[in-house]
Amino acid sequence: MIKVAICGVGLIGGSLALCLKDRPGYHVIGHSPNPASVQKYLEREVVDEATTSLQEAVQDADYIFLCVPVGKLESYLQQLKELSLKKGCVITDVGSTKQSVMQSAEALAIEDVYFIGGHPMAGSERSGVEAASSHLFENAFYVLTPSANTPEEVFAGLKQLLELTRAKIIRVDSALHDDIVGAISHLPHIIAVALVNQVASYHEQNDLYGRLAAGGFRDITRIASSDPVIWRDILTNNKEVLLHLLKDWQAEIDRFVKMLENGDGEAISAEFERANRFRSGLPERRKGMITSLFDVYVDVPDHPGVIGHIASELGTQQISLSNIQVIESREDVPGVLRLSFRNENDLERAVQVLKQLSYRVHF
Ligand SMILES: NC(=O)C1=CN([C@@H]2O[C@H](COP(=O)(O)OP(=O)(O)OC[C@H]3O[C@@H](n4cnc5c(N)ncnc54)[C@H](O)[C@@H]3O)[C@@H](O)[C@H]2O)C=CC1
Ligand SMILES: O=C(O)C(=O)Cc1ccc(O)cc1
Numbered sequence: 001m002i003k004v005a006i007c008g009v010g011l012i013g014g015s016l017a018l019c020l021k022d023r024p025g026y027h028v029i030g031h032s033p034n035p036a037s038v039q040k041y042l043e044r045e046v047v048d049e050a051t052t053s054l055q056e057a058v059q060d061a062d063y064i065f066l067c068v069p070v071g072k073l074e075s076y077l078q079q080l081k082e083l084s085l086k087k088g089c090v091i092t093d094v095g096s097t098k099q100s101v102m103q104s105a106e107a108l109a110i111e112d113v114y115f116i117g118g119h120p121m122a123g124s125e126r127s128g129v130e131a132a133s134s135h136l137f138e139n140a141f142y143v144l145t146p147s148a149n150t151p152e153e154v155f156a157g158l159k160q161l162l163e164l165t166r167a168k169i170i171r172v173d174s175a176l177h178d179d180i181v182g183a184i185s186h187l188p189h190i191i192a193v194a195l196v197n198q199v200a201s202y203h204e205q206n207d208l209y210g211r212l213a214a215g216g217f218r219d220i221t222r223i224a225s226s227d228p229v230i231w232r233d234i235l236t237n238n239k240e241v242l243l244h245l246l247k248d249w250q251a252e253i254d255r256f257v258k259m260l261e262n263g264d265g266e267a268i269s270a271e272f273e274r275a276n277r278f279r280s281g282l283p284e285r286r287k288g289m290i291t292s293l294f295d296v297y298v299d300v301p302d303h304p305g306v307i308g309h310i311a312s313e314l315g316t317q318q319i320s321l322s323n324i325q326v327i328e329s330r331e332d333v334p335g336v337l338r339l340s341f342r343n344e345n346d347l348e349r350a351v352q353v354l355k356q357l358s359y360r361v362h363f
Contacts, residue, residue, distance in 0.1 A: 002161070005061040007031045007054070007076060009041045011123060012094045013067030014132025017046045019165045031057035044129055055083050062086065063161060065118075066093040071233035074104040081110050090158055092118045096181065096230075097237040098145045098174035106147060114154045117145035117174060119181070120167060127227040135342050142167035145174040182241035187249060189231060190242070192224035215336070294322075294347040298337045299360040307337065313357060314339075319350050 004020055006013045009030040021028045030047035031054055032038050041050040051057050058064050058080065066076050073093055080091060091113060093101055098117045105115035122140030124131065142162055146155045159169045172180075199217070203209040235242060259267045300306045307324065314321060323340035341347040354361050 001025060001027050002063070003027045003029065003061045004161075005029050005031060005057045005064045006047065007057065007064065007066050008068035008072075009037070009046060009050070009129050009132075010067060011127050011129070011131045011136075012120060013065060014041075014044075014046045014129040015134065015136040016065055016067065016094070016120075016165065017041075018132055018134035019137065020161075021046065021048055023164065029057050029061070040129060046129055046132060054079060058083055058085055058089075060086050061089055063158070064089060064091045066091065066095075069230050069233040070095040070097055070101070070237045073101045077101075077104050077108050077110075077115075080113075081108050085110065085113050087112045088154075089113050090154060091115045092144075092158060094118055094120055095237075096185065096234045098143070098172075098177045100237050102145055102147060102174045114150060115147070116150055116155060116158055118158075118162075119143040119145075119177065120165070121181070121185075122167070125223050125225040127230065137165035137167040138343070140167050142169050143172045143177055144169060145172060145177060178238050178241050182238050182245055186234060186238055186242055187245045189223050189226060190235065190246070191249070192221045196221050196224040294341040294344055295363070296339050296341075296347060296351055296354070297362050298339060298354055299362075300335050300337050310337065310339070310354070310357075310359070313353055314350055317349065317353055319346050319353065321350075 002025060004017075004026060006017050006028060009017055009032065013030070017028050017030060020026045027049070028047045030038070030041040030050040031052070032041070032050070033052055033054075035052050038050040038052050041047050064080065064085075066073055068076060073095055077091070089112075091105070091110070092115070095101055095117075096119060098119060102115075102117050105117070120137050120140060120142045122137050122142075124136075142165065144155070144158065144162075155171075162169055199209055199213060256268075256271075258264075259271075298310065300310070307326070311321065311324065320342065321339055322342045323338075325338040325340075326335055339350065341350060351361055
């Protein structure tokens with residue numbers, strides 16, 4: 001029996017638990033110091049067992065996953081150093097930054113125990129065990145940052161375990177990880193939050209701002225609804241990288257200021273062309289990391305019953321929708337529906353059905 005302890009069974013910890021629980025040969029135990037959380041893990045049946053005692057959770061565990069906010073990782077490692085752990089046990093984390101936790105683990109160096117940093121690059125703006133799903137990591141990248149002295153067979157063991165999530169496991173140096181993820185995930189979260197707050201200030205003066213905000217605004221600001229504590233920790237932890245990225249961002253904004261001041265329409269269209277070229281070359285429908293899961297956009301006429309019609313046609317074909325959202329909701333124009341599916345197969349079948357029904361679909 002492989003015993004897996006999960007400390008912090010939220011969106012990520014809960015999704016990992018769901019990937020492992022119910023597999024023959026695996027036993028998943030959840031931990032939180034908070035009795036109400038432990039109760040919730042059990043009620044929701046995401047773990048086989050749950051306890052408020054860290055010692056009980058990690059005793060005899062083969063793998064210990066730390067799935068708490070990045071700012072709590074060091075104190076968890078310190079606590080683990082004081083407890084009795086199974087010889088050869090592997091501790092890993094799921095934090096969105098990797099350099100600081102690698103440094104903490106190296107400084108603490110627990111005897112006969114290995115630490116390998118981890119970051120599943122999938123998630124969402126939602127949080128808590130309520131949002132957990134065993135499908136969350138499918139086809140996403142899962143970064144591992146072993147240290148120079150991690151034995152190859154220990155790395156291989158963790159990789160094999162994580163393959164049960166159906167993620168693509170890749171090994172990346174922790175500093176490079178923080179540079180890249182800073183640019184493609186942390187900076188976009190800052191931009192989304194700053195943009196929402198800029199508009200929120202205008203809205204305080206005139207609520208037409210919020211009422212008209214739709215389509216593009218909602219699309220690029222989805223991630224501004226992410227959990228404040230999780231993101232406080234991520235940003236403060238990747239401070240140096242982000243300060244550098246924000247300087248570059250300021251330079252990008254300044255270039256736009258100049259182009260507008262100079263009325264340089266050609267330069268502006270060149271910016272859009274360059275962005276379009278790069279974005280079109282990105283892998284499609286990659287999970288998490290800003291792009292959505294398995295989504296399709298459908299242009300719909302503005303008449304009652306159209307949403308019900310689409311949902312029932314898909315239902316007839318046994319295609320399950322995981323989410324449906326009206327993106328453009330003005331009363332006088334056709335709208336756009338965003339339909340989300342749990343997997344690529346459902347998405348592709350839905351697209352066929354929608355096309356047969358003469359709906360215009362786009363990604
Ligand atoms: N949200 C996302 O999309 C992604 C998050 N991550 C990383 O995963 C980790 C967990 O994030 P989520 O699952 O999104 O958050 P979450 O809020 O859904 O879950 C966090 C869990 O940690 C527990 N927790 C919070 N403070 C604690 C404390 N002081 N002591 C013990 N337990 C505590 C909470 O009760 C909860 O079970 C973070 O380090 C985050 O950077 C990684 C990939 C994606
Ligand atoms: O929702 C999205 O698009 C995300 O970007 C989710 C996300 C959040 C934090 C991570 O460390 C990885 C992925």
